[in-house]
Amino acid sequence: MTIYDQLLAAVGGERRLEAADRLCRACVTLLEVDAAAISLVFDGANAGTLGSSGPQARIYDELQFTLGEGPCLESVKIRAPVLVFDLADPKDARWPAYGSAMLAHQIRGVFAIPVLVAGECVGALDIFCAAPGPLRSGQSAGAVAAADLAAMPVLDLMHADLQAAVDDPNSNVWAELNMLSRVEVSQATGMVMAQLDVDAAEALVRLRAHAFANGRSAIDVARDILNRRLRLEKG
Numbered sequence: 737m738t739i740y741d742q743l744l745a746a747v748g749g750e751r752r753l754e755a756a757d758r759l760c761r762a763c764v765t766l767l768e769v770d771a772a773a774i775s776l777v778f779d780g781a782n783a784g785t786l787g788s789s790g791p792q793a794r795i796y797d798e799l800q801f802t803l804g805e806g807p808c809l810e811s812v813k814i815r816a817p818v819l820v821f822d823l824a825d826p827k828d829a830r831w832p833a834y835g836s837a838m839l840a841h842q843i844r845g846v847f848a849i850p851v852l853v854a855g856e857c858v859g860a861l862d863i864f865c866a867a868p869g870p871l872r873s874g875q876s877a878g879a880v881a882a883a884d885l886a887a888m889p890v891l892d893l894m895h896a897d898l899q900a901a902v903d904d905p906n907s908n909v910w911a912e913l914n915m916l917s918r919v920e921v922s923q924a925t926g927m928v929m930a931q932l933d934v935d936a937a938e939a940l941v942r943l944r945a946h947a948f949a950n951g952r953s954a955i956d957v958a959r960d961i962l963n964r965r966l967r968l969e970k971g
Contacts, residue, residue: 739766739878739881743881746761746762747762756886756889759886759889760774760793763789763861763863763879763882766878767878769863769864769865770843770865771788771789771793771863772861772862772863772864772882773785773793773794774851774859774860774861774889775862776858777812777857786859786890792841793862793864797862798954802947803833803948804941805833806831806846807831808848808859808860808862810830811848811850812850812857812858815857816850817848819870819871820846821845821868822845823843823868825868833948842866843865845865845868845869845870846863846864846865847862848860849861849863849879849880851883852887853890858887858890860883863879921940921943923962925939925940925943925958926939927961928961
């Protein structure tokens with residue numbers, strides 16, 4: 737049985753988000769890595785975690801959005817795999833903030849493989865390893881196969897949303913995708929723009945910086961801003 741077949745069997749008959757989670761857990765078991773996540777990316781921003789092998793993997797993925805840098809974002813941008821053997825290597829300091837954060841989580845190797853749907857790059861499969869070094873040939877082949885399979889739950893979401901929109905324009909089927917998206921961050925960014933009289937880019941940077949400085953996620957900070965529990969100051 738090929739690694740593709742093993743991964744497909746591990747997913748079983750599950751669909752949508754559960755299929756994505758099972759695929760990530762299968763990556764950890766079959767590829768012998770420490771964590772895996774599937775990210776959706778729209779307009780150059782990490783839009784959400786479609787699936788993960790566990791809570792830690794979701795944290796690693798969320799850090800990419802909070803800090804605005806990381807393997808998934810770069811992989812989608814260049815439409816090619818991004819392979820970093822050792823985040824502690826001073827010769828490879830492409831993500832200063834993300835690299836330091838991941839080292840604090842005891843992760844040394846990160847690898848991102850693009851996820852393609854109908855020729856469009858919609859995200860990436862991220863592999864995280866505590867030990868430094870390249871992936872073995874079998875691990876590399878498995879990661880590519882998993883990225884290929886990751887397109888299936890994305891298509892499931894898209895198909896369900898399209899069909900439901902046709903059947904019932906007032907349905908709530910968008911909720912699952914909305915759960916993945918950072919809508920709250922976008923809304924909070926708009927509030928920061930108005931409050932501080934800055935453009936969208938600077939407002940988002942300030943929100944992310946506040947989140948990072950206080951050890952919180954961008955979504956949590958955004959919710960506080962939206963609920964008027966937090967107001968970012970000028971300066």
